[in-house]
Amino acid sequence: MLELNKLNQLTESHGELKPGHGMISGVIALALAILCFLGVLAFHFPEYLTTPQLRKSYDVGLMRQLLYWAMVLAGGIALFNIVFGRARWLAFGAFVLIGLTLALGGHKVPVNDFADNTPYIGLDWFILDLLGSALIFVFVEKLFALRRDQPVFRPEWQTDFHHFIVNHMVVGFVLLATNLLVHKLFGWAARDGVQGWVQGLPFPVALFLIVLVADLVQYWTHRAYHEVPLLWRLHAVHHSVKSMDWLAGSRQHIVELLITRTLVLAPIVVLGFSKEVIDAYIVIVGFQAVFNHANVSVRLGPLRYVIVTPNFHHWHHSQDDEAIDKNYAAHFAFLDHLFGTAVQSDREWPERYGVVGDYVPNGFIRQFKFPFVWKP
Numbered sequence: 001m002l003e004l005n006k007l008n009q010l011t012e013s014h015g016e017l018k019p020g021h022g023m024i025s026g027v028i029a030l031a032l033a034i035l036c037f038l039g040v041l042a043f044h045f046p047e048y049l050t051t052p053q054l055r056k057s058y059d060v061g062l063m064r065q066l067l068y069w070a071m072v073l074a075g076g077i078a079l080f081n082i083v084f085g086r087a088r089w090l091a092f093g094a095f096v097l098i099g100l101t102l103a104l105g106g107h108k109v110p111v112n113d114f115a116d117n118t119p120y121i122g123l124d125w126f127i128l129d130l131l132g133s134a135l136i137f138v139f140v141e142k143l144f145a146l147r148r149d150q151p152v153f154r155p156e157w158q159t160d161f162h163h164f165i166v167n168h169m170v171v172g173f174v175l176l177a178t179n180l181l182v183h184k185l186f187g188w189a190a191r192d193g194v195q196g197w198v199q200g201l202p203f204p205v206a207l208f209l210i211v212l213v214a215d216l217v218q219y220w221t222h223r224a225y226h227e228v229p230l231l232w233r234l235h236a237v238h239h240s241v242k243s244m245d246w247l248a249g250s251r252q253h254i255v256e257l258l259i260t261r262t263l264v265l266a267p268i269v270v271l272g273f274s275k276e277v278i279d280a281y282i283v284i285v286g287f288q289a290v291f292n293h294a295n296v297s298v299r300l301g302p303l304r305y306v307i308v309t310p311n312f313h314h315w316h317h318s319q320d321d322e323a324i325d326k327n328y329a330a331h332f333a334f335l336d337h338l339f340g341t342a343v344q345s346d347r348e349w350p351e352r353y354g355v356v357g358d359y360v361p362n363g364f365i366r367q368f369k370f371p372f373v374w375k376p
């Protein structure tokens with residue numbers, strides 16, 4: 001199986017894909033084909049492979065269209081590359097997967113009524129978020145690149161992609177666990193009077209308040225992760241990324257994810273924000289969590305003292321002396337200026353990213369075990 005060997009080599013290597021040899025188009029076709037194949041599986045087993053919170057708001061017709069055009073695009077590119085002998089092995093892989101997708105019914109799989117309370121993995125969330133994020137952020141990073149010589153497939157991208165896959169697949173478990181924990185631990189604090197007042201606030205005011213409250217909790221939780229040695233073991237994993245881009249933020253220990261989400265969600269649930277406000281907040285967190293790590297040169301002028309930018313969070317990941325244990329905020333930079341933890345530097349951007357001493361191992365499994373086995 002020469003093709004499989006080559007594919008293995010590709011996923012284990014990293015670096016720039018040279019244009020003109022069918023590699024870039026081949027990788028795009030193969031990635032799309034894999035997503036198509038996973039998509040058709042989600043159509044067949046929606047009760048186990050889709051997220052209930054998402055599937056309620058799907059337009060099934062639109063999803064079918066998306067799958068159809070992804071198949072056409074991936075199949076078209078693959079066919080072109082096979083005919084013209086451009087990285088045939090890669091195109092061939094994509095072609096086989098599109099064939100399999102079609103054999104399984106493609107975009108025409110009927111969706112019948114199904115039970116709503118089965119255990120599930122968030123395959124749909126993984127497919128849609130990967131498709132959307134890759135489309136938007138690879139484009140934005142090429143347009144406004146901070147480090148132009150950093151390729152999309154930079155060192156250790158495989159580890160971060162592995163984190164991305166797992167974090168998206170376990171979304172159901174995380175939602176369930178955080179919901180349960182929030183209600184068990186903080187349910188007693190809810191007051192009707194307070195909730196009524198919060199629900200009566202105009203939308204922009206409520207949105208500002210929810211982001212402020214969430215970021216205040218996030219700031220102190222984050223600071224604790226840095227200042228309490230036991231917690232740093234978990235958080236060191238996030239800080240071990242040495243290349244910053246849209247995928248880098250995915251590197252996060254699952255236990256840290258659970259603790260932080262529970263603590264940040266607690267005041268939001270207790271204060272009783274409306275669904276519209278919470279939805280808007282989720283969009284903001286989702287965007288900033290990715291954008292703040294992206295390889296983009298955005299500084300916002302004086303607004304950078306108010307809003308967290310990629311520049312602000314890149315400094316948080318820096319190894320430079322003046323940046324250690326600084327810039328904790330995720331949304332509002334003024335929190336760090338207020339609490340005296342903002343980075344002061346005469347340089348615009350940091351030199352090097354990662355933990356000083358580089359003691360966190362590379363690889364998803366090793367990073368999962370790291371907090372429990374590390375002997376400093």
Ligand SMILES: [Zn+2]
Pocket residue numbers: 222226235239316
């Ligand atoms: Zn940190």
Ligand SMILES: [Zn+2]
Pocket residue numbers: 238249293313317
């Ligand atoms: Zn970060």
